[in-house]
Amino acid sequence: MNLKNKTIIVTGASDGIGREIALRLAKDGVNVLLLSRDEKNLKLVQSEIEKIGSKSSYYVCDLKSLEDIKKTVEKISEKYKKIEGLINNAGIWQKKDNLENISDEEIINVLQTNLTGLVLLTKHVMPLLLLADEAILINISSRSGYFADNGQSVYAASKFGVRGFTEVLQKDLKETNIRVGGVYQGGTNTKLFEKAGEDWTKEKYNGFIPTHELAEVVVFMASRPKNVWLSEVRVESK
Numbered sequence: 001m002n003l004k005n006k007t008i009i010v011t012g013a014s015d016g017i018g019r020e021i022a023l024r025l026a027k028d029g030v031n032v033l034l035l036s037r038d039e040k041n042l043k044l045v046q047s048e049i050e051k052i053g054s055k056s057s058y059y060v061c062d063l064k065s066l067e068d069i070k071k072t073v074e075k076i077s078e079k080y081k082k083i084e085g086l087i088n089n090a091g092i093w094q095k096k097d098n099l100e101n102i103s104d105e106e107i108i109n110v111l112q113t114n115l116t117g118l119v120l121l122t123k124h125v126m127p128l129l130l131l132a133d134e135a136i137l138i139n140i141s142s143r144s145g146y147f148a149d150n151g152q153s154v155y156a157a158s159k160f161g162v163r164g165f166t167e168v169l170q171k172d173l174k175e176t177n178i179r180v181g182g183v184y185q186g187g188t189n190t191k192l193f194e195k196a197g198e199d200w201t202k203e204k205y206n207g208f209i210p211t212h213e214l215a216e217v218v219v220f221m222a223s224r225p226k227n228v229w230l231s232e233v234r235v236e237s238k
């Protein structure tokens with residue numbers, strides 16, 4: 001899709017990978033709709049996009065809340081008759097442990113953010129995507145959506161869930177204007193792990209994928225011409 005002047009929603013755009021994707025899309029002239037919970041950080045990303053000379057709007061939305069999702073999509077549809085893309089990127093990590101040691105709250109939090117919220121937002125945005133001539137839906141899962149690693153039962157459940165959701169939508173939407181892709185990346189250089197309480201030293205991040213490199217991959221996927229599509233991309237650091 002030629003990205004110039006298209007309107008694309010990026011979730012989790014206030015930090016990490018989502019922020020980089022938003023900035024990279026803005027460079028290609030996309031009107032980026034930034035979504036996350038933290039208004040202060042969203043405003044910062046918006047001002048960075050302004051400096052690039054592109055347009056954006058931000059929406060404070062907690063993906064754990066169906067009410068927030070509905071209100072956000074309502075606001076978006078008041079302004080836009082169609083949307084050309086949704087990049088479902090927002091997510092949280094679960095600190096590695098055996099299931100019996102993971103609190104009920106954390107289990108609910110991870111599954112609601114990474115899976116239920118993603119599915120609900122996609123459902124509610126779908127009518128706007130279907131109205132575009134051409135649209136993309138890219139779900140950022142994880143390497144943990146592909147391979148089972150010790151201590152990651154809940155995170156893997158959410159990310160394998162995103163993979164299943166993505167693969168079914170690829171079939172269900174085959175005859176429509178929407179092209180669906182999944183991204184399954186390994187460790188990427190963000191604060192995802194610290195936010196989940198992981199006490200990692202800087203050295204642990206050596207060899208992680210730089211966020212701007214991952215954003216490049218996602219924008220490359222989104223910008224493929226009509227007759228070419230990367231339905232599934234696995235990204236590993238060297």
Ligand SMILES: NC(=O)c1ccc[n+]([C@@H]2O[C@H](COP(=O)([O-])OP(=O)(O)OC[C@H]3O[C@@H](n4cnc5c(N)ncnc54)[C@H](OP(=O)(O)O)[C@@H]3O)[C@@H](O)[C@H]2O)c1
Pocket residue numbers: 011012013014015016017018035036037038039041061062063064089090091092093113140141142143144185186187188189190191192195
């Ligand atoms: N970093 C890695 O190594 C890695 C590897 C594989 C997959 N991933 C996946 O990549 C995605 C992005 O992660 P990241 O590494 O960029 O993490 P990050 O830097 O912590 O960013 C996560 C983003 O998600 C948003 N978010 C979290 N909970 C939310 C909620 N309830 N509602 C709305 N937004 C929410 C955060 O914004 P607010 O706090 O403002 O809400 C933030 O913008 C996630 O899905 C993650 O699972 C990451």
